[in-house]
Amino acid sequence: MKNIFWGIALLALAGTGCNKMLQENVVTNTTDDFYYTRNGFMTAVNAGYAGMRSFYSTERGMSLTVFGTDTYSNGSDGNFKFANQYTSQLDARYSHVNELWNGLYQSINSCNVAIDRADQVKDLDSLSQVRGIGEALFCRAHYHFLLMQLFGNVPLRLHENKEILTSATRDSVSKVYDAIINDLLTAEQNLPATQAEWGRAAKPAAEHLLARVYLTRASAPEAHTDDYMNAAKYADMVIKNYSFKLLDDPGKIWAQGNENNTETIFAAQYTTDPLYGSSDNNACRFFLMQYDVLDGMTRDLPNGTPWKRFKPTKFLLDTLYKDRVHDVRYEKFFTTLWFVNKPTATPWLMNMGDTAVYMPGVDVSNDVIKSKKYLLVPPRNYTERLYPSLNKFADALRPDNQASGVRPFIAFRLAETYLIAAEAQMRMGNTQAAADLVNAVRMRAARQGSTPAETQQNQLLMKITPADMNIDFLLDERGRELIGEQLAWFDLKRTGKLLERVKKHNPEAAANILPIHVLRPIPQDQIDRSSTPFPQNKGY
Numbered sequence: 001m002k003n004i005f006w007g008i009a010l011l012a013l014a015g016t017g018c019n020k021m022l023q024e025n026v027v028t029n030t031t032d033d034f035y036y037t038r039n040g041f042m043t044a045v046n047a048g049y050a051g052m053r054s055f056y057s058t059e060r061g062m063s064l065t066v067f068g069t070d071t072y073s074n075g076s077d078g079n080f081k082f083a084n085q086y087t088s089q090l091d092a093r094y095s096h097v098n099e100l101w102n103g104l105y106q107s108i109n110s111c112n113v114a115i116d117r118a119d120q121v122k123d124l125d126s127l128s129q130v131r132g133i134g135e136a137l138f139c140r141a142h143y144h145f146l147l148m149q150l151f152g153n154v155p156l157r158l159h160e161n162k163e164i165l166t167s168a169t170r171d172s173v174s175k176v177y178d179a180i181i182n183d184l185l186t187a188e189q190n191l192p193a194t195q196a197e198w199g200r201a202a203k204p205a206a207e208h209l210l211a212r213v214y215l216t217r218a219s220a221p222e223a224h225t226d227d228y229m230n231a232a233k234y235a236d237m238v239i240k241n242y243s244f245k246l247l248d249d250p251g252k253i254w255a256q257g258n259e260n261n262t263e264t265i266f267a268a269q270y271t272t273d274p275l276y277g278s279s280d281n282n283a284c285r286f287f288l289m290q291y292d293v294l295d296g297m298t299r300d301l302p303n304g305t306p307w308k309r310f311k312p313t314k315f316l317l318d319t320l321y322k323d324r325v326h327d328v329r330y331e332k333f334f335t336t337l338w339f340v341n342k343p344t345a346t347p348w349l350m351n352m353g354d355t356a357v358y359m360p361g362v363d364v365s366n367d368v369i370k371s372k373k374y375l376l377v378p379p380r381n382y383t384e385r386l387y388p389s390l391n392k393f394a395d396a397l398r399p400d401n402q403a404s405g406v407r408p409f410i411a412f413r414l415a416e417t418y419l420i421a422a423e424a425q426m427r428m429g430n431t432q433a434a435a436d437l438v439n440a441v442r443m444r445a446a447r448q449g450s451t452p453a454e455t456q457q458n459q460l461l462m463k464i465t466p467a468d469m470n471i472d473f474l475l476d477e478r479g480r481e482l483i484g485e486q487l488a489w490f491d492l493k494r495t496g497k498l499l500e501r502v503k504k505h506n507p508e509a510a511a512n513i514l515p516i517h518v519l520r521p522i523p524q525d526q527i528d529r530s531s532t533p534f535p536q537n538k539g540y
Contacts (some may be wrong), residue, residue, distance in 0.1 A: 015160055035113055044114035045132040048139040049199070051107030052268035055146060057283040057409040059309070060096035061486055064150060064520065066286075067309075069488040070501035071316040071479050073508045075308035076290070076384035078316040086512040091540055092524035097150070104143040105157065112160040134190025138201040138209070141183035145213055148176045149490055150520045154539060155371045167532040175224040177213070184210045193242060198260050198267070199408070204238045204358045205266035208412045211420045216494045218427065224437040228424045233248055237419035238265065243416045246444045250481075251332035253415075254392040265412035270405065273412045281405035284395035286310050287484060290385040294357055294375055296340035296350035302396050303338065310378065310484075311387050315505035317361070319381065320479045324361065326458045328447050329480055334388040336361065359388050390484045414443050415481050423474050431466035437464055438474070471495055493518050514539065 034040040055061035061081070066072050067084040078518055080096065080357040082089035114136040118129050140158075147154045155333035188206040195202045211234040218227035238244065245262040247253055252261065259267055271282045288306035292299035299305065312334075321330035338357040340350045350356065355374040362378065369376045377386055380475045395405040422437035439462075446462045449455040464473075478491055492498040498518055516539030527534045 035117055036120055036122075038121060038128070039259055041114055041118060041121045041124055041132060042128070044110050044117070045136050047110035048107055048114065048155040049269070050110065051104045051139065051143050052409075052411070053270065053280065054100055054103030054107070055412055056486065057270070057405065058280040059282055059286065060280070062283065062286055063096050063308070065486040066484060066490040068502065068509055068513075068517075069492055069498075070232050070505035071313055071320070071483060071488055072310045073313050073388075073506050074384070077307055078309045080309075081508075084506070084515050085508050086514070090517075090521070092521040092527065092536060094523075096519060098378045098523035098525050101147070101526060102149070104147055105155075108140050108143050108157050109161050111136040111143075112157065115140070116160045117367060124313055124375075130190045131192065134187045134206070137183040138191065139208050141180045141213075142209060144183075145180050145209070145216075146181070149175060149216070149493065151522060152519045154424065167530055168526075168534060169532075170535065173220070177217050177220075177222055180213055181210070184213065188425070201266060204242050204244070205412055207234045207238050207491070208265050208420075209415055209423075211238070211417065215420050215424055216490075218424070219494055219496065228427045232421050232424035232428070235417045235424065236506055238417045239414070239421065244417075246414055246418075246440065248444060249332070250329050250445050252402065254333075254410065256395060256397060257279065259408045259410055263414045264410050265414060265417070266406040267412075268409045269408050270406040281316050281407070281409070282307070283393035283409065283484075284398070284405045286408075287390035287393070289387050289389050293339050294338075295345050296342055296354065296356040296374075297338060298342040301398060301401060303341070304394055304396075305401050306389075307383055310390075311382075312390070313398040313505050314481070316381075316479065319390065320476055323462075326447055326461045327442075327445050327480070329445050330361075331393055333390060333423070333483060336384050336388050338516040350374070353409055392484055410485070414441050416478075416485075416487070418476055419474065419481065422469075423471075424470045426471075426474065431469040434469045435464055435466045438469075438477055441477070455514075471497070475501070516540065 035044055040155070059078075061210055063080050063083045068072055068086065072084075072194060074081040078168050080094075083096070115133055118124070118133050121129070124132075136200045144154070144156065151452075153173055154176060155168045156171040156176050187201070188203055188210065189202040191201060191206055193203050206262060214231035214234065218231060222254050222377045243262065244265065247263050252258055253263055285305045285307040286309040288304050288308060290306050290308050291297050291303055293304055297303075321327075322336075324330050336359040337355065338355040340356045342351055343352050344350050350373070357375045357377065358372075359377045359379075359382075363380060364376060364378045369378070382388075393405070393407070393409075395407050397406055398404070418437045418441050422434040425431075425437065426434035441466065442462045443459050445458040446455065449458055475495060475497060476490060479488065482488075491497070492501055499513055499515065502513050516537070519537045521540035522534070527536060
């Protein structure tokens, strides 16, 4: 297999201890000897984080995980609707799978440089060595886990690639799982509880990912008998052993500038430095409806750049977010009201700041619609261009509307940790413990009333019981809480619900999705590069 990796990235991440967030510096004109120095070792460690930016908040990562599910279908624009619709275009030539495959393996090799050479770096103190290896192991495990979930049997790369390889084999899923877990167990021991620089992996990030990996393997053919127990164990450690806390207001979790909050366990970092080339951080664009062609509206930074890639399904809006009286998550996570930012006198007078568009979420008559001096859009009038827009990733700090996003992407957060623990407990038959964990997430989503008694009543109506605990309810709850956060496709796949729920709730995909679609196609480039046969996934 020629060039499965591209060697050590010249645009490498280099940390400096004086700043609160992982800093990035360009390293060029290096020789191989550089990576046997302390600075070279840290450059390799930091370069390992680049893979996070291949997956999180990018069109490739989101197209493979957000739509094509029960909660999101395609909007009107974009060249990759076939990834949602599961048509014959979803094949080995699909650019997103090629880009992600190459990007993650490139970052795995950077991790391997740090891991393999650590003992040979003479000017490296033991603390920096142990932590650096821990960070590299965490990143390597994360990338192998992503690749395995998407593609199944994948090449397992545990050592630096020092020469061009012309062949490769696909290792068994069982072997890949073992390597991922071993990496994370060592990382968990090596990493500190906290890091001085935000964006570096710490011990709870390794534990959270361990919990997710064990939960995923537990329902796979490769399952071990103690997987659910271990998923619950490591999730419980994250919940109880640190200072993480669910925010009181769900709307503040993703508020720009507040990403480093008490609920965030790990976040992928982005930079505005032009030396690093263009950024693919475009989550702020993908979920937005086409507001900028409507009366009284023009494109601006606060409202975002509406690329209308992903449209919420009726199931998401009408079923998962059916309760909008006691549960505030729909109104916190979705924009349904837009204000005039381009005053106009036609077809009627619309002044700056007036209502321009409102989506009430309930049906209204045509007479009521006609009576308004703004666009009133009930659910029956939603289209691929006009729909409630997820606002978690809104980015008003971009320099202009042509610029990509600059904000971090929260990859692991405490609400998911609670839901991982709940699912593991439910699977082990501990339905009361499962219900208690889910209720911790639901209680903070309950509407705050005007009096304590009103708040308590809302919480009571939000509270679920052990009898409610089943996998469909937990998938629904994960959808309500974690919508858009690049977990939906993985969740449906690992629980064996992908085909069932897509057929039931995603009309654009229902007719085409097949059992082969629980895996993505191996990139054709990978197959063509190999001098020995590199098998494609069945059906592609």
